[in-house]
Amino acid sequence: MGTRQIELEVMRYNPEKDEAPWFQQYSVPCEEDWAILDALIYVKDNLDSTLSYRWSCHMMVCGSCGMTVNGEPHLTCKTFIRDLPDKVRVEPLENFPIERDLVVVLDDVMQKLQLAKPYIIRKDDPPPEDEEYPQSRAALKKFKQYTMCINCMLCYSACPQYGLSNDFIGPAALSLAHRYNLDSRDQGKAQRLDILADHDGVWECSFVGACSEACPKNVDPAAAIQQMKVDGTMEWWKQKFGLTGDKP
């Protein structure tokens, strides 16, 4: 297999030493089938062990290795050398504070996932402990796509609204709320729609669809947000006219 020399330009930042982030160049002999993550591992193992980044599964499912590659948010295990020019710039995800090198601070988005109340909420009892809820394939299909989110947060990095203000609850958390709202086993929609009523809910989204474009798992958070707006409006009317009894 052939190798190709890639010039990596990697953002470095050590808060204990550096006043501002800076770029370091590494020249990496890449195998043709490598992803950017493999190039970073090469740097760590052979050129500079002080470089910090997150990774684990190397199979697009753990969501750790999101970074900005040549200006766009990507999973680096899924961004292949074969699709890139000889010079590649790697930076941390945008819209997040940098913790160290390519590692960003995720506290805010972790908090937001929690706000979505991402668990089954019931008014009625669930079935007995040895009985399943029946769920048709069609019913599963309704929300399945929104279960695919790996929490990589690329969508937040791409979102212009989140870039303006962290008050916006944002694409992945809204998709997650929507996922449970659509699940035939759940009865907690009214509670979750409360997060929309807040000023930082769904109404802040300006619908440029950058989140869905960035998403490596085809979750399509923009569609979730759109649908939730409709749901939110309906719920608002229902509550206004007392058509639902479950307002907490």
Add this chain to the structure above:
Amino acid sequence: MKHIQADIVIVGAGGAGLRAAIAIAEIDPEIEIALISKVYPMRSHTCAAEGGAAGVKLSDDSLEMHFNDTVSGGDWLCDQDVVEYFVEQAPRELVQLEHWGCPWSREDDGSVAVRPFGGMKKKRTWFAADKSGFHILHTLFQTSLQFPSIKRYDEFFALDLLHEDGRARGVVAMEMRSGCFFHFSAASVIMATGGAGKIFPFTTNGAIKTGDGMAMAYRAGVPMKDMEFVQYHPTGLPGTGILLTEGCRGEGGVLVNKDGYRYLQDYDMGPETPLGEPVFKSMELGPRDRLSQAFWHEQKKGNTVPTAWGDCVLMDMRHLGAQRILERLPMVHELAVSYVGVDMITDPVPVRPVVHYMMGGIASNIEGETPMPGLFAIGETACGSLNGANRLGSNSLTELLVFGKRAAAGAAAFAAENDYPREAPALLAQAEAIVARVRGLLQKSEGNESVAGIRGEMMNSLEEGAGIYRDEEGTEIACKKIAELQARSAAIKVNDKSNVFNTDLQGLLELQNMLDAAECVAEASNARKESRGAHQRMDYVERDDENYLKHSMAYRQPGERPRIDWLDVTITRSQPGVRDYSGDKK
């Protein structure tokens, strides 16, 4: 050092740790839980599991059959009381996940669907397309968010166990973002740190699977059980080691050598089954150990296919058709396209055996208890002897749930019965010593060894000496090599002196842990002079029930080779017999 007081500390927030945390929160919301994880919970490697989780579901199946498959699959090294409890609890736990929102795949009538899996006589593997572990992990993580008593410490790296008078008392951990040290004290500790596949060069395991919990327990004097049993998965992608789930073969994929011949029929797994009609427990649905061993022989005979990444065989799925592949196996389809450039709809995919799962681990029993009072171990880091000498695919995801819940009850009871002084000077001193050790590593300014260098040598020596086939000489060389690397690792200098997210330091700590796990694997492989399940000795080719129907127990002896003791296997109703993988045709 900061001090955190909890009733129960759980180290690890993968499937096992999360299931335990939820169970404790449900038992009593007053119990304070500290859930420590070196990565955010949803990054845990449970997310990578593709195929599914086993539990009896259909009316033509029975607990008895699941028991028999598991015990014979494990080559009679399973503790049968554990297996009995497991098969009985399995369906309930899988339904529990269903109630929590797990998006299991469904049948036409709206019931949860099950698929066939290697070594299983009936369809009993619950699945969520080919992302079963991912959905299980996210369902558990999301469900856990509703319990305020679960206090998470994400991206905290646990360093070592604290213990006093032979009892577990807590752990010391390092917060990655600050480099600050935390002293967690608790009445009971649950280890749920996952496996150690990264000690081998080709593996389906993620970067985080470095055997940390095993090493922490081992250093604290707790024995490691059955560490010689390392499962190779027969169908990993060459190069990256990425897994192509057994579900591929469950759906009807076949393995062929360079001549297009389905070679498994030459290794006691025939007769050949019709294309696209897999037969339970035969040919491609034989157990993993047998399939991986067959590859080894084909390679020796020169029947493998040379590729840019080394010798492979081919997995042919073309006869399944695009629709079935894309509906049932969308992720593996994408993985093969991305990482080896092969579209399985039109071409066979090159595959090879890769290290997948550690049957061995921290010695534990049916309650998840270890020999150290107050210390519990669950999930892949534990060896509760469900899996014996060879784990059946799809039993381990269920194991996380069944024994996560059971150990939670035990840990909660232990915490309730055993009060303990909140301030213990002896423990403080122990914690200080652990911190001093780590600070010493960080401050060291001289040294001519590197983490990557020693790690590479460790991986190669295990693959050589303790791989699919082993013998006296090879295992002996591996044991010596690991001891040498342990000594040399003292000369590693950490270049990164920062306190903030220092992955150079973390890499060294993980390497030390891996070397401890590697020591146990090499030594136990050397000690077991028989062939059983995943442990195949070329110099002792037969199973030897007279001498080795026993668990190996490796005890650390600082500065010396570990002591290996033997513990009887618990047999309730199935006497050792022959493992038959001819699909009942013989």
